Amino acid sequence: MAKRIEASGISAYYGAFKAIEDINMVIEPKSVTALIGPSGCGKSTFLRSINRMHEVLPGARVEGKLTLDSQDLYGRDVDVTAVRRLIGMVFQRPNPFPTMSIYDNVVSGLRLNGVRRKSMLDTACEKALRSANLWNEVHTRLSRPGAGLSGGQQQRLCIARAIAVEPQVVLMDEPCSALDPISTLAIEDLISELKNQYTIVIVTHNMQQAARVSDRTAFFSIDKTGDPGRLIEYDETNKIFTNPSVKRTEDYITGRFG
């Protein structure tokens, strides 16, 4: 249920502005890959180009080749919605559907896939909420609005929603940046559990977080404002944080450049 992502020569544009240039990297299945780097270096853009959410913005486009276990995600006759059903996403700010109950939020992706039978939805809902470590907190009030939960619970609800459809890959775009330290810890624990089943790619500004949860880390950077972001170094997380081979990576993680 986890697949390898291979990016070769990925560049992404917002209109005429080139946000990332020539990204080449292989993301291993059943592992956590962290994308770090200063603001504006294109790590979120790269993340959003993996599930083709980048092109949602008007004028945005992606060049290059991106494959999921050798399936070309940007192929001519590939259905965008099919790509997004294979690659789930968790956003920076918790975004449960405000009009839906907890239950409806979790099963919303299944309903999109045409699952109608109540028993199937019930099972999937419980499974996803248990995987997201949220079941014990919410199982007595599944029909209450999802937006009534705390921020950390909402984010775990969004994770449950993303994994309820059993995707191949889960992308997380700074999933803890709007959360307090305790909720952050809960999400980090959850990420470590989820990597047994899923390929996880996480963008984070928090280097301790990258060091704690990820197996491999990719460092992105830009030369100056207006330049496209590039992949500077990509290696085992241990190596990146203890013995990086590129000077710029070392400067960044030791806080000399930011």
Next chain:
Amino acid sequence: MSQSPIAGPAETAPVTAGLAAPTDLGPTGPLGGGGGLPSRRRFGRESLFRWFTTASGAVVLVVIVAIAIFLIAKAVPALRADKANFLTYKDWFPDDPTNPKFGIAALALGTVEASVLALLLAVPVALGIALCLTHYAHRRVASALGFVIDLLAAVPSIVFGLWGRDYFYKPVQDFSAWLHRYFGWIPLFGSGGPYGKSVLLGSAVLAIMILPIITSLSSEVFRQTPKMNEEAALALGATKWEMIRMAVLPYGRPGLIASVMLGLGRALGETIALALTLGATYTFSIDLIENGGNSIAANIANKFGEASETGRGALIASGLVLFAITLVVNMIARLIVYRRREFIGSAA
């Protein structure tokens, strides 16, 4: 100290030895880090503005009470003189000096019939245009389309009425004949003709008139859908239409109801266009294409000029009924919006 002495009113701010307020520093006193706190200004611009806002609120109350007294004072004598049951009688002869008989039944039902039909015609189109403006059309096309919609809103209702009476009735006539030929077995389309001023014509004109307000309000509502909710749906693999159904429509529901109700309010009160396009009869019929149809407001416009004292009172009484209908509609709308508040309110 739980609150900043600067933010709190001077009276309640705890006065400690170091913060003792001098009598008055005036507007030229130091604003920050100076010697102390200026004392509260009682008769400055602040209190003037406060009186102004209070007075404005009071004016509204006075006007409403005055109107209510006027309407009731005029209506009651006419209702006393009525020889028929005002609520159930379906004809309008208030000007008969010896035997005035009039009732609101046909007019009230006709008003609701024409307005509801106008809503049924207008709402789907308005929502379609609004979604096109906000989610489908290219930005340039959308702003041009939005401009046209605003133009439509600026057309005076008398123009719509004349256009309906002198031109638009022809296609409606043909459409009525078509409806009767294929759906004549439905009582709504029972009349075999000839076709002229009908509920269908009046409602179609009315629908065009309320289209702009529903469109512009609902597109404003659609625009307010948080981007992150739309992205949540898209990231789950929703198509654009699925995204609209999952995120945009549910989020905008209270606003949509409000915009539809505003459209209904306009339809209920619309006067001159319906006076020109409805048949002005006093028989209520569910047949939409036969000659006929009437509404409270249109009846007032048609009859007021030639009405006697009792006749005017009768028309004013009918106006009160229209007011009551509009009030009930608005209250139902508020109820619907309120019921969903738990879900929307916590969405901040």
